[in-house]
Amino acid sequence: MTQVTQRLPFGEGFASDAPDEGTVDAVVIGGGAAGLNGALILARSRRSVVVIDSGSPRNAPAEAVHGFIVFDGTPPAEILRRGREQVRQYGGRVVQGEVVSAEPAVPAADGDLRFTVTLADGRSITARRILVATGLTDVLPDVPGLAQHWGHSVVHCPYCHGWEVRDEPIGVLATGPASVGHALLFRQLTEDLTYFTHGTDLDEDSRARFAARGIRVVDTPVAEVVDDEDGALAGVRLADGQVVPRRVLAVGPQMQARTRGLEGLGLPVRDLPNPNVGRGFVSGLAGITEVPGVWVAGNATDPAAQVGASAAAGALAGADINKMLAIADADAALQGTAEVSVG
Numbered sequence: 001m002t003q004v005t006q007r008l009p010f011g012e013g014f015a016s017d018a019p020d021e022g023t024v025d026a027v028v029i030g031g032g033a034a035g036l037n038g039a040l041i042l043a044r045s046r047r048s049v050v051v052i053d054s055g056s057p058r059n060a061p062a063e064a065v066h067g068f069i070v071f072d073g074t075p076p077a078e079i080l081r082r083g084r085e086q087v088r089q090y091g092g093r094v095v096q097g098e099v100v101s102a103e104p105a106v107p108a109a110d111g112d113l114r115f116t117v118t119l120a121d122g123r124s125i126t127a128r129r130i131l132v133a134t135g136l137t138d139v140l141p142d143v144p145g146l147a148q149h150w151g152h153s154v155v156h157c158p159y160c161h162g163w164e165v166r167d168e169p170i171g172v173l174a175t176g177p178a179s180v181g182h183a184l185l186f187r188q189l190t191e192d193l194t195y196f197t198h199g200t201d202l203d204e205d206s207r208a209r210f211a212a213r214g215i216r217v218v219d220t221p222v223a224e225v226v227d228d229e230d231g232a233l234a235g236v237r238l239a240d241g242q243v244v245p246r247r248v249l250a251v252g253p254q255m256q257a258r259t260r261g262l263e264g265l266g267l268p269v270r271d272l273p274n275p276n277v278g279r280g281f282v283s284g285l286a287g288i289t290e291v292p293g294v295w296v297a298g299n300a301t302d303p304a305a306q307v308g309a310s311a312a313a314g315a316l317a318g319a320d321i322n323k324m325l326a327i328a329d330a331d332a333a334l335q336g337t338a339e340v341s342v343g
Contacts, residue, residue, distance in 0.1 A: 016096035024048040027127035033307045034298025034314035035133030036083035041318030043090035051094045061151025067159045068308040103264030110332040113293040134258035136299040145225030153233035154249045158185040171246040174200040254278040255303040287317035
């Protein structure tokens with residue numbers, strides 16, 4: 001299997017802030033839509049918040065974000081640039097860095113929670129609460145030539161990329177049971193669809209449905225992706241040497257939550273519903289987890305969430321964090337009043 005990630009350079013508009021000194025209200029690990037929207041809600045609530053951004057967004061290869069009202073057609077880098085700018089507008093900070101550890105620390109004197117987040121360059125930040133918004137990594141089938149077209153001629157989401165590839169000769173490279181539904185969705189976009197089983201099972205009922213919808217089924221395994229003389233995707237070569245012309249391939253990758261460096265938080269991880277989907281963090285309403293003081297939002301817990309849904313999840317988590325901090329602040333104030341009265 002081939003992991004597909006892309007690191008973006010930190011250039012203009014992506015400068016790194018210095019972390020706040022002392023204890024901050026919240027550290028957001030991950031600078032994508034979920035993390036930035038969570039940070040925006042917290043910053044607008046006058047909370048001190050630091051976003052740690054590794055600079056490797058999942059959607060970096062894509063030319064534009066689609067299916068997100070108002071932002072439809074906007075390049076992913078532009079959305080992130082605006083998001084960072086808006087977080088900073090309210091006093092939040094965005095720090096370039098890779099988190100190597102995040103773990104509980106000794107609570108404050110009043111019993112409020114504390115966490116220590118350490119970066120690869122040795123810097124550390126103490127926070128009262130943590131929002132994990134690290135996203136996920138797409139893991140593609142290990143087919144030569146496939147990964148280099150990821151996000152362009154090799155796509156996965158009919159809602160993110162479907163309109164852009166409409167009416168093209170499309171191939172669905174099966175990775176598991178979920179690929180059957182994948183094919184039916186892409187059939188809505190083209191009359192010319194071929195389903196490559198590629199070693200996966202395809203039951204007779206699905207074959208009958210495909211036949212009824214005019215979807216060609218190829219059971220011979222795919223050996224490699226073939227390019228034309230200009231480097232564009234031209235088709236796939238099968239194990240028997242036959243080349244099937246295609247301009248687009250749809251693939252359902254395994255989706256693995258980015259968990260590196262977060263082991264110390266003890267967040268539970270679950271297998272996601274379909275066997276070819278992967279693993280993600282467990283979370284509940286508003287991103288709450290069973291680990292006190294830690295929330296999760298976006299693709300790290302919901303792999304199907306597009307940019308808009310991830311941003312909304314981040315906003316809900318940010319609001320919940322602010323609510324819990326407000327309760328903790330009131331508890332601390334009450335405790336201080338009681339101690340003064342006793343004294």
